[in-house]
Amino acid sequence: MAYDVTEDLEAFRTETRDWLEANCPPSMRTPMAxxxxxxxxxxxxxxxxxxxxxxxxxxERGWTAPEWPAAYGGGGLTKEQNRVLQEELRRIKARPALFSFGLWMFGPALLEFGNEEQKKRFLPDIVKGKTRWCQGYSEPGAGSDLAGLQTRCEDKGDHYLINGQKVWTSYADQADWIFCLVRTDTSSKHEGISFILFDMESPGVEARPILLVSGSSPFCETFFTDVKVPKDQLVGRVNGGWEIAKRLLQFERSSISAGGFGGTGGSGILGPEEYAKIHVGTDSEGRIADGDLRGRIADHKMYAKAFNLTVQRQTEQAKAGQQVGHTASILKYGAAKMNQDRHELLIEALGTEGLGWEGEGFDEGAMKATRGWLRSKGNSIEGGTSEINLNVVAKRVLGLKDHQ
Incomplete structure (x- = not known):
């Protein structure tokens, strides 16, 4: 049924509210650890x-991907209907049903560049959470200069053969499939890259977790040794992968900006203001006693509020069909700085409590904050380094020329 007028949207709201009340378990309406x-x-x-x-x-309802076409397992909702759905989910404080690189990055790219067979094959399982995807982009010698990647993909007639290495592959040891950039032509840098998909259980694939200074890590180094891949798993044309890669990076940076980073510290962590009142103390008016720290926390809260409103505007523009383009680079840079600043304030507010790592004598939330602070150092690297994003803004937004 199509809902095109106010009355129909209200009918959709009523239907949605009734469905959520009947189908969202009470425990899914509580904060998530x-x-x-x-x-x-x-x-x-x-x-x-x-x-x-x-x-x-x-x-099953397609509401993990509300605006994806129903033909590919999505909800088939209009942007107006999805706005109502999100409002109703927030109203009951419902947890996200699924976190997925397939939803945030790969799926939108496949909708744009994949053929009909690929969309029908891969998208429904993303929507239902049956397939978990990871991203094969960065390499030991191709991080900031992603187009310098060297993972080889050779045409063997009835299949492709892949050899090479990726690094910082988030959750590669837990993923079922990978969307991967490979080199199919060594004579051209950007025009020699292709975009291919394959099963992480394919013979010759090995993922090794990387330990970070924060003590835990989603990252892996991933090795490909004579991995055979069917030809129908190439997305787009041979040597046409760079266009897809750039578009997917926009989706990635937008999702990072909207959803935050690893290193937020998780549940059990108060904000800088709350910790400052506990550990720094308050004045006679109940404010943080240290005026300088109080001012910097207030500045951060205002920045965060303005940033979130900007992200919401950009999201609405994207849903309306407007090209987001290089705004994603601006937002990704801003999100990295905002999250790192927040953790710096947290650690400062904690004082000596912020030295805790493990054992008795330290608050659990404080220890999480310390680990989150260390983890946040990677925010300006993942999803495109801050330096690269600033270069994109300088060249593509401000129109500045390379220094000669």
Whole structure:
């Protein structure tokens, strides 16, 4: 049924509210701990059984990807209907049913560049959380200069053969499939790259977790040794992968800006203002006693509010069909700085409590904040370094020329 007028949207709101009340379990209307995040996939774990119920119900309705076409498993909603859906989800404080690189990055790119067979094959399982994807982009010698990647993909007649290495591959050890940039032509840098998909259980694929200074890590180094890939898993044309890569990076940077970074510290962490009142103290008016710290926390809160409103505007523009373009680079840079500044304020507010790592004598939330502060150092690297994003802004937005 199509809802094109106010009365129809109100009918849709009523229908949606009734469905959510009947189908969202009570435990899915509570704050979510770090270890309760649902990534889906063949190896997906559900600490809370209701998480599986909630994912299955939302996935079956297509509401994990509300505006994707129903033909590919999505909800088929208009942007107005989706706005109503999101309002109703917020009203009952519903947890996200699924976190997924497939939803945020790969799926939108496949909708734009994939053929009909590929869309029908891969998108429905993303919507239902049956397949977990990882991203094969950066390499040891091709991070900031992504187009310098050297992972080889050779045409062997009835299949492709892939050899090479990727690094910082988030959750590669947990993923089912990978969307990967490979070199199909060594005579041209940008025009010699292709975009290909393959199963992480393919012979010759090995993922090794990387330990970070924060003590835990989603990142892996990933090795490909004579990996055979069917030809129908190439997306777009041979040597046409750079266009897809750039578009997907826009989706990635937009999703990072909208959803935050790893290193937020998770549940159990108060904000800088709350910790400052506990550890720095308050004045006679109940304000943070240290005026300088109070002012910097206020500045950060205003920046965060303005930033979030900007992200909302950009999201609405994208849903309206407007080209987001290089705005994603601006927002990704801003999000990295904002998250790092927040963690600096947290650690300053904690004082000596911020030295805690493990053991008795330290608040659990404070120890999470310390680890989150260390983890946040990577925010200006992942999803495109801050330097690269500033270069994009300088060249593509401000129109500045390279220095000669």
């Amino acid at each position: 770090d270890d309760e995040i649902v990534w889906g996939g063949k190896r997906g774990e559900f600490k809370n059984p209701d998480s599986k119920v909630w994912l299955d119900r939302m996935g």
